[in-house]
Amino acid sequence: MSDLLDRLRDVVGAAHVLTDDADVAAHEVDWTGVHRGRALAVVRPASTAEVAEVVRACAAARTPVVPQGGNTGLVGGGVPDGSGTAVVLSLTRMRTVRDVDPVAGTITVDAGVVLADVQAAAAAAGRLFPMSLGSEGSCTIGGNLATNAGGTAVLRYGMTRELVLGLEVVLPDGRVWDGLRGLRKDNTGYDLTQLFVGSEGTLGVITGAVLRLFPATPRHATAWVAVPSVRDAVSLLALAQREAGAHLTTFEIANRQALDLVLAHLPGAVDPLEAPSDWYVLVELAGTATDDGLDDALERLLSLGVDAGAVTDAAVATGPARRDALWALREGISEVQKVEGATLKHDVTLPIARLADWTEAMGHRLQEVLPGVRPVTYGHVGDGNLHYNLNAPSPDGASRDDDLRAAATDLSTAIHDAVAAEHGSISAEHGLGRTKAAAAAAYKSDVEVDLMRAVKHALDPDGLLNPGVLLPPRAGS
Ligand code: FAD
Ligand code: MLT
Ligand code: ZN
16 A cells, blocks of 8 residues: 555655544544544645546555545545545645636636635626535535535526536546536537536546536525414415516525524524514525615515415515624524534425425424434425434433434434435435435335446446445445
8 A cells, every 4th residue: 555655645745645643534524523434545636637647546556536525515425434445535725716708607617616716706707606505615616516516596596517517527547538618508419517416426536617607696685584384484485486586596494493503502693583483484586786676576575475474574684794694594504503412414305395294294203203302404495405404302401412313213214214205305415425325225216226336337347436425335245
């Protein structure tokens, strides 16, 4: 192995092959703190050519490679297993915005560029890159593409796969596929770009991307809305789609348990409404500089919601600071759940028409599995995507994390079975990683799993790129 490490030092420079425990530690554990592995080394190339050399050297040494971006993934896909045999390939030195073309509506970036920096580069050119995640200050475009990330603007702009036109990818044998064509029309065969989107580092290492830009939307109308139930949230969504049309950008839900955790753990957080409600919706309309009437549209929507009994109260943002404060209540939830204690995450999609009944039935079912378990339910209800995350019972104010851990398999199985029964998805936007690879395969048909394995084998016959992620190991191997 020291031969491989010497070769890697030749390629990227000794300073960028990390092997000391203190240097590699942060790369061996994921954001949740649940997934911990061990790396042979962490390698930090600075260019596509260096990535290609690193991958080629690892292939020659039959050493697994785990691509890693900002390490904000929530399913353990960017951290190695516990064997200490894999090289973590960190893209974070590849941070160049290669080109911005406002007329073509494209931005071309290195895979290691942080999402917030892509947004800023687009804004500097008077355009919008619309992807928006709570982790945008740390996650990278390569990670966003590899997970096909969603976020809070999917309702209007779509998932990551709808925001990409072309990719540059280092293949498992070290060859480079240059697919950086920013064409909107290109029907010349299989769509290789889309093959790599959502492949979670198992088919290739994304090194560059051409992304789509949109007209800037400097105008916003934002409200934190109290709704009695999930059913009312869905009724309000239907009204919002009718009243706000294309301006409707965000429609997020949170239960009272989620808000309570934010108020308890997020410094400065204040409940914007006087009376507590079981459920809330964060709704935002966004428009260009010439789009007048967003505030009126929001007022009309809320008033129709009150008339329909779907809205009991609302706080409307009166300026940027107030808007930020309302957004913080939503975006702070992941972080405060972690502060509260052990968290069991479920990232599910259901047909929107089934959300209300499903959530109600699930709440009862889980109390049978673990009395007192606390569903912290929130997410992108406009996309049918709930983060049905659980915190431990806390009968006397202290989170009983061991009880949650002991019941984890039963709780997750109950949730995933109930999702499958509705023909939903057990991973809406976070991917499968190590956490859900086996579960997802169990819910898929043999045909689907065979096709996925065939694609993997065609590109990575030796199985060296992110083994154990997305597809579970075959039985007996
Ligand atoms: P990493 O965590 O480093 O890696 C994720 C996966 O991508 C791994 O399988 C890894 O091997 C692979 N990968 C990374 N870079 C590359 C590359 N260049 N080439 C090939 N494979 C690569 N996700 C959502 O979808 N919506 C949300 O709303 C959302 N909110 C979040 C909020 C918080 C507070 C946090 C912590 C996370 C959130 N996430 C969300 C999850 C996470 O931020 C996304 O999955 C993100 O896309 C991961 O990017 P990353 O650069 O951190 O990737
Ligand atoms: C979010 O939307 O905040 C995250 O995707 C959810 C999570 O952290 O589970
Ligand atoms: Zn989310």
